[in-house]
Amino acid sequence: MALRPRLPWRRLGLGAATAGLAALAACGRVPQTALHPAGPVAALELHLMAESLWIMVGVFIVVLGLLGYALVRFRERPGDTHVPKQVEGNLRLELLWTVVPFILLIIIAIPTFRDNFALAADQTGSNVLDVTVVGHQWWWEFDYPSLGIVTADEMHIPVGTRVELTLESADVLHSFWVPALAGKEDTVPGHPNTMWFEATQPGTFPGQCAEFCGTSHSDMRLLVIAQSQAQFQQWVQGFQQPDSTPQTPQAQQGAQLFQTYCATCHVIDGAAWQTTPLTKSQTGPTGFPIAPNLTDLSAHQTLAAATLANTTSDLTEWIDNAQALMPGVIMPTFQGVLTQAQEQDVADYLEGLT
Numbered sequence: 466m467a468l469r470p471r472l473p474w475r476r477l478g479l480g481a482a483t484a485g486l487a488a489l490a491a492c493g494r495v496p497q498t499a500l501h502p503a504g505p506v507a508a509l510e511l512h513l514m515a516e517s518l519w520i521m522v523g524v525f526i527v528v529l530g531l532l533g534y535a536l537v538r539f540r541e542r543p544g545d546t547h548v549p550k551q552v553e554g555n556l557r558l559e560l561l562w563t564v565v566p567f568i569l570l571i572i573i574a575i576p577t578f579r580d581n582f583a584l585a586a587d588q589t590g591s592n593v594l595d596v597t598v599v600g601h602q603w604w605w606e607f608d609y610p611s612l613g614i615v616t617a618d619e620m621h622i623p624v625g626t627r628v629e630l631t632l633e634s635a636d637v638l639h640s641f642w643v644p645a646l647a648g649k650e651d652t653v654p655g656h657p658n659t660m661w662f663e664a665t666q667p668g669t670f671p672g673q674c675a676e677f678c679g680t681s682h683s684d685m686r687l688l689v690i691a692q693s694q695a696q697f698q699q700w701v702q703g704f705q706q707p708d709s710t711p712q713t714p715q716a717q718q719g720a721q722l723f724q725t726y727c728a729t730c731h732v733i734d735g736a737a738w739q740t741t742p743l744t745k746s747q748t749g750p751t752g753f754p755i756a757p758n759l760t761d762l763s764a765h766q767t768l769a770a771a772t773l774a775n776t777t778s779d780l781t782e783w784i785d786n787a788q789a790l791m792p793g794v795i796m797p798t799f800q801g802v803l804t805q806a807q808e809q810d811v812a813d814y815l816e817g818l819t
């Protein structure tokens with residue numbers, strides 16, 4: 466059969482170009498991507514991906530070229546009825562397509578091993594910030610042991626500082642993933658993992674859990690907020706000198722309600738009722754806090770694992786019915802337990818935490 470001579474090459478080319486442009490445009494709108502690295506770890510990983518990709522593109526072109534050549538060169542011609550020479554096995558070809566892929570794999574393996582070891586090395590020294598990341602169903606706990614800070618869902622880091630992460634889990638498998646800064650790393654119950662990253666530019670980098678961990682897995686998001694050293698110090702101070710005194714009569718009401726209904730789970734550093742160590746109910750079955758630490762809540766951009774904005778309306782909606790917003794969450798629904806005015810008072814109190 467003859468090869469059809471007129472394929473719509475131009476239309477195919479245009480289609481591919483349009484699809485490519487659309488993909489690029491989408492990258493600009495979706496910042497949660499590994500294609501715009503904001504630090505050395507992600508940059509190294511993107512470089513590895515690109516290197517492998519270009520080798521694969523080369524192989525693809527060579528294989529398709531040979532296939533095309535064979536199809537054209539050995540096609541059936543009109544009137545030609547002779548049976549071609551039948552061949553079986555060709556030592557030279559067999560050697561060629563064993564040795565060439567082997568060499569290509571070595572070429573990919575060398576930088577992969579080199580970068581793997583570089584990225585696996587623990588970062589130590591006075592300029593390294595240690596942060597413990599604990600995966601919870603369905604939120605992220607961030608502990609800064611050297612700064613005495615325990616917070617949730619928003620990790621602040623100074624630009625230009627290496628951050629050594631210890632990853633743990635309070636319950637099931639999760640996977641910590643902030644594509645602009647580094648690849649995924651699992652949080653495994655009872656088995657701490659480590660990784661590091663560094664942001665070389667300020668910014669807010671979104672991430673999320675990348676390992677299915679139950680009903681609300683897709684709501685387990687987070688932000689890494691990379692700031693100048695001065696801004697970072699300001700944030701640290703907010704935690705080290707927390708002001709948790711209610712300022713208005715409403716907030717005072719709210720503080721009392723909070724102590725009754727919420728302090729069984731949530732810690733607020735500096736609150737009159739808060740004890741150290743934490744109470745039994747504030748500590749979960751595996752020794753990790755059972756709920757996010759709400760100290761300095763007004764400094765948060767988001768609530769509930771970065772799925773809500775830190776606004777009065779989202780906050781009261783969350784207090785009213787967290788179950789509707791995040792199915793299966795440990796936090797109970799307060800609809801019918803607290804009146805709307807009481808929920809508003811609690812929100813007033815929480816918004817005053819600086």
Ligand code: HEC
Nearest residue numbers: 602603604617726727730755756757768769770784795796
């Ligand atoms: C039984 C434990 C429990 C109780 C009681 C509880 N919560 Fe929660 N709360 C949680 C858990 C767990 C989360 C994390 C939800 C998630 O994102 O997966 C949470 C999340 C929150 C958040 C979002 C925190 C953040 O960092 O984004 C706020 C705000 C909050 N709770 C307020 C309250 C208030 C106010 C009350 C009392 C009216 C209350 N909670 C009672 C367990 C509890």
Ligand SMILES: [Cu+2]
Nearest residue numbers: 674676678682
């Ligand atoms: Cu998950």
